[in-house]
Amino acid sequence: MGVNGPGRPGRRPRPLGSRPPRVALRRARPVAPPEHVPAGLRTAAGYIWRLGLLGVAAYLAVTVLGELQVPVIALFLALVITSVLRPLVDLLGRVMPRSLAVLVAFVCAIALVGGVLTLVGTNVADEWSGLGNELRGGLGRIDQWLTRAPFHLRPGTVTDLRAKIGAFLSAHRSALLTTALSGASTAVEMVTGLALAVFCSVFFLHSGDRMWAWAQHQLPARARPVWSRAGRAAWHTFAGYTRGVLIVAATNAGLVGIALAVLRVPLVLPLMVLEFVAALVPLIGSPIALAVAALVALAARGPVVALLVLALIVIIGQIEGHLLHPLVLGWSVRIHPVAVALSVIGGAVLAGVLGAVVAVPVVSVAWAVISELRHHDPPDRPGRPGSRGDAPAVGDHPRRAQRDRRRPDQGESRERGG
Secondary structure (H helix, E strand, O other), X not given: OEOOEOOOOOXXXXXXXXXXXXXXXXXXXXXXXXXXXXXXXXXHHHHHHHHHHXXXXXXXXXXXXXXXXXXXXXXXXXXXXXXHHHXXXXXXXXXXXXXXXHHHHHHHHHHHHHHHHHHHHHHHHHXXXXXXXXXXXXXXXXXXXHOOOOOOXXXXXXXXXXXXXXXXXXXXXXXXXXXXXXXXXXXXXXXXXXXXXXXXXXXXXXXXXXXHHHHHHOOOOOOHHHHHHHHHHHHHHHHHHHHHHHHXXXXXXXXXXXXXXXXXXXXXXXXXXXXXXXXXOOOOHHHHHHHHXXXXXXXXXXXXXXXXHXXXXXXXXXXXXXXXXXXXXOOOOOOOHXXXXXXXXXXXXXXXXXXXHHHHHHHHHHHHHHHHHHOOOOOOOOOOOOOOOOOOOOOOOHHHHHHHOOOHHHXXXXXXXX
16 A cells, blocks of 8 residues: 555655646637638739729829929920930039039030021021922922822822812911910920920039939938939939930931932931931831931932832831940840830820830839849848848858957957057
């Protein structure tokens, strides 16, 4: 018989005053009821409402920018002027004060633009008298050409069309006058926007870095590195695109001028300027300008020369797409031609010609910012393991770097002791 009584197994005696151990009972977690919505449908719904919010935000942004069209266009032109004149201002700023460098750069730009416009006006005035006779003779040749195979139109088709256009202009003279008056108000808005663009570009060229630094200091400290990287990527892409597209447009205009001069097409200089301006709209601008040149060649030189000018559209397009764009714009703009075409068409639908001009640089800048932020990890919080402040140098062992890292007071004491 044991100490604890008959039939009972022996237990270790507990000290006097001790409590029996408590047994912790775990409560069973409530089982969530089975969901009847599939996981794929929940994920799709999450994407849909987020994309819907982004679409609403984009629509509101486009609506607000449409109401503020004049200052927005002025700001865009100011950035274009700044990106074009910034290298010249930086070069002149090495030998003269910054303000004087900005003044000299603007004087040179105004002289260049004014000289080109003066040459175009002089060229048109000199060729206008002879051009009228050439166009009348060209219209007669076109009329005779259309009466032959394969068109077989009745004689006088072009002459009747010209007479109908004159009658239409005479009948709708009042409506055309009203349209001209509304165009005059638009011209006043354009002059106002240009003056505002020049005013803003002066300050951007003179103290743009300080303005950007001030804008960064208004942000929280954690957001400054991200905004700094995004701003640098955006400006690098925008400036590279602007300078590159101006170089491509000038090259296209030079090639067109040489070809039209060889073919003895009149109004070479105005058509060169038209090609330069139209080439600022990628893909579709240059063919439209060359189509106008083909019409002038058709009226002045006949169908054979007009066909040669149409062949020039294909040649210029191949040179622009396969040589100029990869060499000039390849280092700053990396978007697919399909994206360029969709951007131009979308911008034209939303905002007309200005939208087509602005669409490609906007898409390029947005893609550059997204790529810059996606390919760089965000900075870690200070004090956390793995932060940039605690990271060892490249090529060092982590334990060795941690062993060699010491506080400033320890280093000073060792230097004094040594």
